[in-house]
Amino acid sequence: PIENSKDWKLFQTFRYGKDQLQYELPLPDGEYLVELYFIEPWLGIGGGINAKGMRLFDVTINGKTVLNDIDIWNEVGTNAALKKTVKAKVKGGKMIISFPESKSGQSVISAIAVASLKPGIKPAGTSSLISNLACSNCKEQSWLDIGDKQFANGTIRFNSLPSNLFGADWVQLKDKTVSETISFTATTDLDIFLAAKKTVQQPTGGEFTKTEIITDEAGGTALNVYRKRVLKGQSISLQVDQHSLLAFLPVNKMQPAYDLKPVTPYRTNIAIVGNGVTKDSVNGRLCAVVKTNADATMQWPVQTGVADIYSITVKYYYPKQQVVKGKLFLYDAGGNRMMQEDVQFTFTRVGKWNQFTVNTGSQINAGNYVVKLELENGEQLAVSGIEIQ
Numbered sequence: 001p002i003e004n005s006k007d008w009k010l011f012q013t014f015r016y017g018k019d020q021l022q023y024e025l026p027l028p029d030g031e032y033l034v035e036l037y038f039i040e041p042w043l044g045i046g047g048g049i050n051a052k053g054m055r056l057f058d059v060t061i062n063g064k065t066v067l068n069d070i071d072i073w074n075e076v077g078t079n080a081a082l083k084k085t086v087k088a089k090v091k092g093g094k095m096i097i098s099f100p101e102s103k104s105g106q107s108v109i110s111a112i113a114v115a116s117l118k119p120g121i122k123p124a125g126t127s128s129l130i131s132n133l134a135c136s137n138c139k140e141q142s143w144l145d146i147g148d149k150q151f152a153n154g155t156i157r158f159n160s161l162p163s164n165l166f167g168a169d170w171v172q173l174k175d176k177t178v179s180e181t182i183s184f185t186a187t188t189d190l191d192i193f194l195a196a197k198k199t200v201q202q203p204t205g206g207e208f209t210k211t212e213i214i215t216d217e218a219g220g221t222a223l224n225v226y227r228k229r230v231l232k233g234q235s236i237s238l239q240v241d242q243h244s245l246l247a248f249l250p251v252n253k254m255q256p257a258y259d260l261k262p263v264t265p266y267r268t269n270i271a272i273v274g275n276g277v278t279k280d281s282v283n284g285r286l287c288a289v290v291k292t293n294a295d296a297t298m299q300w301p302v303q304t305g306v307a308d309i310y311s312i313t314v315k316y317y318y319p320k321q322q323v324v325k326g327k328l329f330l331y332d333a334g335g336n337r338m339m340q341e342d343v344q345f346t347f348t349r350v351g352k353w354n355q356f357t358v359n360t361g362s363q364i365n366a367g368n369y370v371v372k373l374e375l376e377n378g379e380q381l382a383v384s385g386i387e388i389q
Contacts, residue, residue, distance in 0.1 A: 002039060003080035011039045011081060012145055013167055016108040022098035023112060027090050030118050034061065034097070036084045037111035038070065044078035051078075055105035060098050061088040069103065081110075129169050129248055130184040132235070137178045144168040144247055150215055151176045151242075162211035162225060165193060170247035171240065179241035186230045188250050194238060195223035195245040207306045207366045210262065213245060227306065261308075266300045266371075267385040273298045280382075282317055283351060287382035290375060299372040302388050306366050311359040313387040314373070317348045319380055326375040328358060333368045343373075345381055353384065 002011045015021060036059060043051035051073040059067040066086040076082045088095065095114070099107035133140055139152065144165055150156045152174045171182055194206060195213045206226030213223040223245060230236055240246050268279055268286045274297035280289045288298045304310060318324060323344050330339035341358045348354045371386055 001079065004076060004083075005081035009143075009145060009147070010037070011079075011110050014039065014041060014108050014110040016106045017099070018102055018106055019098075019100050021107055021109075022096060025095040025097070025112075025114060026093060027095050027114065027116075028118065028121060029090050029093065030116060030121075032088050032090060032095065033115040034066075034086050034088050034095075035113040035115070036067070036086070036097075036109065037113075038072050038082045038084070038108060039080060039110055040072040040076070040078050041108065042078075043073050043105075053104060055102075055108070057099055057102035057105070057107035059084075059086075059107075060100055061086070062090065062094075062096050064088075072108070127187075129187055129190060129250060131187050133171075133182070133184045135171070135180050135182045137174050137180045138171050138182060138240075139174070140169065141172045142169050144170045150217075150245065156215050156217045158213060159216050159220065160212075160214035162209070162213070164249070165213070165225070165247055168193070168247040168249050170245065173240065173242070176242040179239065181237060182240050182246060183235065183237040185235045186232055186248075188232050190230050190248045191251055192228045192230055192236065192238075193225055193245075193247045193249070194228070194240070195225045195247070197243040198222060198224050199243075210305055229307070261389050263387050263389045264302070265385060265387050266302055268383070271298050271300050271383075271385070282382040282384070283353070285384045287317070287384045290378040290381045293377045293379045296375045296378055297372065298383060299370050300386055302369050302371055302386075304364060304366050304369065304388070307363055309360055309363055311357050311389045312371055313355055313357040313389070314343070315353055315355045315384045315386070316345055317353055317382045317384070318345045319348065319350070321347050322377075324375060324378040324381055326373055326378065329370075329372040329374070330360060330364075331370045331372065332364075338364055338369070345378070 002008045005011060043054050053071060055073065056069045056071055058065055058069065067084055072082050097112065144167065146158050146161055148158050150158060152172055154176050173180055206228045209225045209227050211225045213225060215221045238246060268288050271288050273279065273288050276292035276294055276296040277288050277290055277298050279286060282289060290296045323346055325344050328341045328343045329337060332338055339360050343356060346354065375381065
């Protein structure tokens with residue numbers, strides 16, 4: 001719920017940042033009235049806190065400061081709409097709204113409206129991510145959000161969405177009872193998301209994202225979310241029914257927050273050890289232990305669920321003062337080498353563990369892989385396992 005506004009949905013999303021946060025609006029030269037809409041989404045949640053001065057930021061339009069030291073909480077509190085109206089001039093066909101200084105916290109903004117008295121001025125046309133949409137029982141929608149109806153003529157609503165699907169474009173069926181073949185052409189590179197009940201077979205070519213959409217049907221129905229990437233100009237046809245949802249987003253190369261990416265450990269019990277390596281207990285852990293200074297190898301079969309850049313963390317114990325050198329490889333299911341990194345192992349104090357992390361450098365697809373470690377002069381090195389993130 002948002003105070004000071006009946007348009008709650010407008011304030012369910014916002015952008016925030018420091019000096020790199022800005023908007024560039026193509027507009028004819030002239031004078032404009034600009035409305036800026038804000039909420040304080042975090043500070044003061046739950047009450048009992050004086051958040052005055054905890055978020056202070058400026059707003060400029062085309063380099064001129066129009067708002068100085070905005071303190072949303074001090075003016076309206078938490079989750080309440082704050083509207084600021086300013087005048088601005090455009091020269092050079094572009095209005096740049098930026099947030100160059102935040103004395104405390106980060107700048108945050110929910111919506112912008114621009115008005116002009118100039119006759120005949122028109123807003124920029126909407127730009128759809130798809131063309132040639134063909135279906136008899138559906139409609140293209142934008143800004144997917146919790147609370148939206150899954151079906152235009154129904155009562156089922158979305159209760160929970162994965163964070164990346166907030167604001168996505170999507171296709172809404174009119175009725176729950178109808179199954180629909182939906183076809184369209186991508187106008188840009190797209191990630192297509194198909195959400196389906198867990199009892200439905202995984203779509204061909206779709207990667208399971210390990211996320212789900214939850215509706216309020218029957219007290220809470222979960223839909224697994226699958227992703228498929230299509231290129232600009234590619235046509236696609238999908239079967240969507242009362243147990244499904246189709247959404248799409250432009251391909252985004254921004255990486256998710258690192259600490260939110262799932263970590264999968266692979267311990268020594270599944271490791272495949274080569275000559276000169278045995279499995280033994282070290283510091284209370286089962287490890288792959290090198291017993292010789294001759295060349296030694298160990299490897300782990302691993303699996304990735306989605307196409308992404310992956311990091312590989314190796315955890316080890318080594319009681320000697322010298323440095324052990326090695327190479328870490330990643331091979332795909334066909335034996336093709338996907339990555340090769342020079343690595344080294346250093347002295348570890350008794351009872352402690354060391355680790356290092358490398359990454360694949362480029363995106364690898366979902367599938368089965370092998371991580372292989374080759375060592376030289378590594379006697380007494382103990383590797384407790386690896387983690388894939």
